[in-house]
Amino acid sequence: GAVVSQHPSRVICKSGTSVKIECRSLDFQATTMFWYRQFPKQSLMLMATSNEGSKATYEQGVEKDKFLINHASLTLSTLTVTSAHPEDSSFYICSASGPAGNYGYTFGSGTRLTVV
Amino acid sequence: GQSLEQPSEVTAVEGAIVQINCTYQTSGFYGLSWYQQHDGGAPTFLSYNALDGLEETGRFSSFLSRSDSYGYLLLQELQMKDSASYFCAVKGSSNTGKLIFGQGTTLQVKP
Numbered sequence: 108g109a110v111v112s113q114h115p116s117r118v119i120c121k122s123g124t125s126v127k128i129e130c131r132s133l134d135f136q137a138t139t140m141f142w143y144r145q146f147p148k149q150s151l152m153l154m155a156t157s158n159e160g161s162k163a164t165y166e167q168g169v170e171k172d173k174f175l176i177n178h179a180s181l182t183l184s185t186l187t188v189t190s191a192h193p194e195d196s197s198f199y200i201c202s203a204s205g206p207a208g209n210y211g212y213t214f215g216s217g218t219r220l221t222v223v
Numbered sequence: 224g225q226s227l228e229q230p231s232e233v234t235a236v237e238g239a240i241v242q243i244n245c246t247y248q249t250s251g252f253y254g255l256s257w258y259q260q261h262d263g264g265a266p267t268f269l270s271y272n273a274l275d276g277l278e279e280t281g282r283f284s285s286f287l288s289r290s291d292s293y294g295y296l297l298l299q300e301l302q303m304k305d306s307a308s309y310f311c312a313v314k315g316s317s318n319t320g321k322l323i324f325g326q327g328t329t330l331q332v333k334p
Contacts, residue, residue: 113265141321141322149326149327150324150325151266153321153323156321200265200266202266211256211269211271212256212268212322213268214258214265214266215265216264217264217265219263
């Protein structure tokens, strides 16, 4: 089945630094990937839609310059949290639309970001 | 705006049947999905309805009524491992469009 690999699973960084999170589709090509953010006991909030070869589409209220998304190939999308602050601490999850005929989206295992 | 409503918590015993409802109000509709998420884990796809009616996948079934903007997830023969959060999600624009998630229902299965 469709597999999405996300790294790292956990990261702790200092305030003011940047963190890059990778999301790879391992056995299919994903022209579109999605990045979500989830706080404890809450739902998944869509941050942006990542399209291969073009600029990402950000949801209202999400800072483009803070959350940099790059989708340079059909199997890789990256999210960079720039100048991280403690309030950016959260669970970040990527997902990808599977191969044609697969109506469900496959999610990566998530990245627990802690900014200290 | 877009919103999906589902109960925040449901409790049931092992072996029982539980139904988790979801009502939605979205600008577009291309299907209703259900996802399961265990604590600390990623969501996993359970079921998808694009047309009205019931879809059955093992112990899980999902129903959709587009005229009522309503769907539900039915879990049968509950097991302890089914304790998790369950999210309904709507695809608003196309088959590869973004998912908008409900707030999630925490299911607790008791012995």
